[in-house]
Amino acid sequence: MHIEFLYWEDCPSHEQALARLRDVLREEALEVPVEVTRVDTEDQAAARQFPGSPTIRINGMDIQPPGENPIGLSCRVYFTDDGRVTPLPSAEMIRRAVRTAARGNEPAPANTAAQSTRPPHLE
Amino acid sequence: MPLALDSRVIPFALPATDGTTYRPEDFAGAPVFGVIFHCNHCPYAQAWEDRLITAQRVYAGRGVRFVLINANDPVKYPTDDFAHMKARAEEKGYPFPYLFDETQEIARAYGATRTPEVFLFDRTGTLRYHGAPDDNYEDPQAVQHQYLRDAMDALLSGTAPVTSETKVVGCTIKWR
Numbered sequence: 001m002h003i004e005f006l007y008w009e010d011c012p013s014h015e016q017a018l019a020r021l022r023d024v025l026r027e028e029a030l031e032v033p034v035e036v037t038r039v040d041t042e043d044q045a046a047a048r049q050f051p052g053s054p055t056i057r058i059n060g061m062d063i064q065p066p067g068e069n070p071i072g073l074s075c076r077v078y079f080t081d082d083g084r085v086t087p088l089p090s091a092e093m094i095r096r097a098v099r100t101a102a103r104g105n106e107p108a109p110a111n112t113a114a115q116s117t118r119p120p121h122l123e
Numbered sequence: 124m125p126l127a128l129d130s131r132v133i134p135f136a137l138p139a140t141d142g143t144t145y146r147p148e149d150f151a152g153a154p155v156f157g158v159i160f161h162c163n164h165c166p167y168a169q170a171w172e173d174r175l176i177t178a179q180r181v182y183a184g185r186g187v188r189f190v191l192i193n194a195n196d197p198v199k200y201p202t203d204d205f206a207h208m209k210a211r212a213e214e215k216g217y218p219f220p221y222l223f224d225e226t227q228e229i230a231r232a233y234g235a236t237r238t239p240e241v242f243l244f245d246r247t248g249t250l251r252y253h254g255a256p257d258d259n260y261e262d263p264q265a266v267q268h269q270y271l272r273d274a275m276d277a278l279l280s281g282t283a284p285v286t287s288e289t290k291v292v293g294c295t296i297k298w299r
Contacts, residue, residue: 010295012167074200075294077166086261087166 001030001059001101006037008045008053011075017054017088024094030102045072052076056089056097063089063097125234125242125253128287132156132248135229137192137222140209145220147248150188155278157189157271158242160235161221163211164195164202165294168238170260172215175239178256178272179218185279189219194230195238195297203297230296237293241271245278254289 005021007014018036025032039050051066052074069076078086078093126133132147139145150156159175161168179189197204205223212221224230233242243252252274259266274284 012292074164075166077169084262085166085169087170088261 001032001098002035003032004035004037004055004057006039006048006050006053006055006057008039008050008073008075010073011053011087013088014054017056020088020091021056021094024091024098028095028098028102030098039073042072054088056094058097058101061097061101063093125236125240125291126232126250128250128253130250132158132244132250133229133232135192135222135224135232137224137229138205139190139220139222140205140212140217141220143220145190145222150190152246153186153188154246155182155185155187155275156244156248157187158233158244159189159191160194160230160233160238160240160242160296161191162193162195162200162203162238162294162296163207164200165238167260167293171239171256174256174263176215176218178275182275182279183218187275187279190222191217191219192222192224192229193238194224194227194235196227196299198299199297227296227298235296237291237295239293240291243271243274243278243284251278252284252287253291254286255292258289260292 005018021034037048039045039048039053049071051069051071053076055076056063064078075087078089080086080090134147136144136146147156175189179187193203193208195203208221208223239256241252241254241256242250245251252270254270256271257266258268258270268286270286270289273286277284
């Protein structure tokens, strides 16, 4: 399993997000390194297709489709299961993606910018 | 540096999404006046947005007035342009004016750095609270300290807020 954690320093909660990711991996008894990448420029963001901070990819797939988050240096919008906006992926969101990847499946339904991140009940 | 506590409200005249130009003197007489730097695109601003709307509605009857000011560069962040501000204010039914600080002079004058960032003034136009709305941007049900509401309650009862300054948490203001 290949796990990437990408962040932009200007967004204040990346350390909390990384700690949450590592907590989930520990709880799932997965000894997997996390590749941490700091994104500092718009060029880097474009090259990495970075849809905002923080972004977590497992085997190349975003844990939540980036939806309307633009590629670039910004803080990222996540949606909770009940439709609230939050700047951080929840532990449950990370756990689902990790478990799906651990089973050998893709962690998220898709990874296209065109796909909405909104939960189905908000569509 | 942000505007220091006990400073006077800094004058402004900014256009709002409702077509009016607002100045602090338009809110003279309000026992509590909140100047809150905000924007459309930021997840922290979005996460706190409903709480600000609720707070304004709950406290409106006691004379509390907020204005929200967006100072972000819309060239860098197109969803923070004036058209998107109007759309957001209408979609969410903002109970407060949503002002555009296109030159960013007002944000700089206040020393604002992030969204959301609250500057709360008392009846005399003196800064009594500066910081975050509360201590949990992720989950409104998990809030332990209602900084903004506690400060408003204190000012409305004629006392000084117990907590007058907190760390501002949010997206950086996008300077030109």
